[in-house]
Amino acid sequence: MTDAAGAVADAGAEAYPRIVAALIRVTGDWTLAEDCAQEALAAALERWPRDGVPGNPGGWLMTVARNRALDVLRRAAVERRKLRELALLTDPEQPRPTGGDVVDDRLRLIFTCCHPALALEARVALTLRTVAGVPAADIARAFLVTESTMTRRLTRAKTRIAAAGVPYRVPTGPALVERLPGVLAVLYLLFTRGYEADGEPAFATEAVRLARLLHTLMPEQPEVAGLLALFLLHHSRRAARRDADGNLLTLEQQDRSRWDRRAVAEGVALLEGAGDGPYALQARIAACHATAPTAADTDWPTIARCYDQLARLRPTPVVRLNRAVAHGYAYGPRSGLDLLAEARAGGALDGYPPALAAEAELTVRLGDPVRGAALFRAAAEAVRSEPERRALLRRAAELSGA
Structure with a gap:
């Protein structure tokens, strides 16, 4: 029973967002998509302990969810075209075409969730829930509200999308450039949620995958390259961040031979065309750490200069805090403590x-x-x-x- 329940949890974490995105693409009905995905998970919890875990858990869940949606659409007499398209949905793991116009349900879904018709908080919450499959309770804790309040916000956001007639597609032309900052911010939050000390690693992996798709779609956008480089350079250290007992290790303590050098090389190469935007600057800082043979070889003066630039672009308390640390290593602890005192002015970091x-x-x-x-x-x-x-x-x- 426990093994089957664990298999359902694992398969759901990976397949749920894919199923929801695919069903939304075909039906245009957010509630139907989420209900069918949830019903598929409930069916798995009932059947897998009895019948065994299927060879392709994600495909099994997609089939059950698809069949449930077919039943609902048939009863509602939805047009035949949607039924034909929905019947073609099979295993969510099957690759989709990625030519000049990237075709990926979740990428479409991200641009839909990040539509400017929604408030920024709603965009982030809706993407976390629908694209990453983060439970509403977890999102509520992150936003410091109750689960019922967050559920109502998510419902209002989906209703707003439907009422505004927001198209389920990746925009083109000027609209694509205008919408990009919001999408990058959501991907950054997804990666952060997966990379933090007690985060879910699958979120970081998913953020990397979606950033790759976005870079394929918009290779001319330097901040997209910068964001992907930032993800790769941080993610390259994932295997070395903990010791054998699961304790967190600082950069100085990590075994650098365990860092993913292919990811480091790819991240550094991306920086050649990444410009000097906020994400690119953060990636350049990460590259200084990733390319140093030892902690003692870290180029702290370059890191400090990058933080100087970043603080001019985004003078947030956290950026100013990190700038103080960099200056402390580059120019001595007194310099760092002085800048830290400035960053704390006003109580922002209390x-x-x-x-x-x-x-x-x-x-x-x-x-x-x-x-x-x-x-x-x-x-x-x-x-x-x-x-x-x-x-x-x-x-x-x-x-x-x-």
């Missing part, structure tokens, strides 16, 4: 665990390990991620000699 950890490390490098350990413990108390909490406490214990 209680923010990475700010406390950054101050702790810079304080240690300035020669005060006792205060550094106390700051690491304060960061551990404030952080929500258990892996990060353990890493911060481990660093504090090292400094305390425990």
Whole structure:
């Protein structure tokens, strides 16, 4: 029973967004698509423990969802063309054509979710729910609202799309360029959700895949190349981010022989045409880390200059925090602490665990390990991620000699 339930969970995480996207493309009905996908998962939970897990779980789920949609459409007497198209849907793993006009249901779905008719918060939430299959409860926690509130917001967003007649397609011409920043922001959030300490790795992999498709569609857009490069350079370290016990490792602690050098090479090559936009600058910073043979060889002055540029483009508190850290390594801890104090002006970073950890490390490098350990413990108390909490406490214990 447990193995079958786990198989349903695994297959659902991968296949659910594909099924929903495919059914929306054919039927144009968001609610029908999500209901049929959910019913397929419920059927799997009932049948797989009894009959065994099928050889192609994703294909099985697609078939069940498709058949359920066919039943509903037949009863509703929907036009014959939609029925013929829907009947052709089979295994969601089958490749689709990717010529000059990229054909991918989820890419279409992302552009639909990111339509300017929706507020930015609604675009992000709808994409997380529909494209990435993130449960409404998880999205609600991220937005600091209740699950019922988030469910209502998602319903309103889908209703708004239907009422506005938003087409289910990748836009062309000027509309494509106008819509691009919103799509890039959503992909960035998807990757971040998968790459964070307690995130779901499949989200990061999915973000890389969708970024590749977008780069194929828009090879002339430098920030698309920059975003894909950023993803690849970070994702190249995924196998080395934890030790054998599952503890997080810093860049200095990681075994660099385990980094994916093919991904690093691809990311660096993409930077040649990526320009100096916000995503490209972040990718150049990641490249400085990824190409350094050891932590001691890291080109911190170049990283600091990239953060200087990034802070001019996006002077957010987090960017200014990272700039302070880079300057601390490039030009000495006092320089970093001074910039950190500036970034904290106004209280934007009060209680923010990475700010406390950054101050702790810079304080240690300035020669005060006792205060550094106390700051690491304060960061551990404030952080929500258990892996990060353990890493911060481990660093504090090292400094305390425990």
